[in-house]
Amino acid sequence: MTAVAPRFDAVIHPPPRLQVCGLLAAVDTMDFAAVRDTVGVSDSVLSKHVKQLEEAGYVRVRKATRASRLRTSLALTEQGRAAFAAHVAELRRITGG
């Protein structure tokens, strides 16, 4: 019994975005800077990838002022979690999970 229907997702598959989704899947929300540093990409590159995920409806971007500083937090949407789970399931299928 598979929890989710395996489904390859081209928006999620590219390395940087797969990493971003993997990080966000494990938490509730994560700051832009933390994701950037963990994934190891530049601001502009992360921003562009996040935009792709946001436009796909997978990530929610919330900007807030915390401690007098602009803080952008990222989180997977429900749709994003579902798509990621489905993609991971498909990867397992392909790779012989």
Next chain:
Amino acid sequence: MTAVAPRFDAVIHPPPRLQVCGLLAAVDTMDFAAVRDTVGVSDSVLSKHVKQLEEAGYVRVRKATRASRLRTSLALTEQGRAAFAAHVAELRRITGG
């Protein structure tokens, strides 16, 4: 205890090549045509991807005449199996295995 050291492999990651490796990992050898049909790509596209894998030392291409027909069989090399296993391990790590 991880069997292989997780290591992301850009040669293997792209969808078509990930599928080819996944298929070959499960068998000893597989015919070009069978791989082409299973993966669902054209001759030219598969040929080009196989070439990439071959140049990386991951796939061995063996041409033989069987039943009066040219038959090209594909197989993962030992190096290919190791690289695939390492890549899969890395995918599991990233996706929260």
Next chain:
DNA sequence: CTCATTGCTTTCCATGACGGAAAGAGTGCA
């Protein structure tokens, strides 16, 4: 108020990956 800084975002640009279509090439058979 003005300026500098922080924290992303957008633009510009060069490179490279990718797939489809079609031409090529090697082998066997009539």
Next chain:
DNA sequence: TGCACTCTTTCCGTCATGGAAAGCAATGAG
């Protein structure tokens, strides 16, 4: 010699991607 089968290679247009740099909004210093 001609034809069919099975890939291989070339040609071509398109799209993705990253680095660098300019842009921008918000905040704090002077």
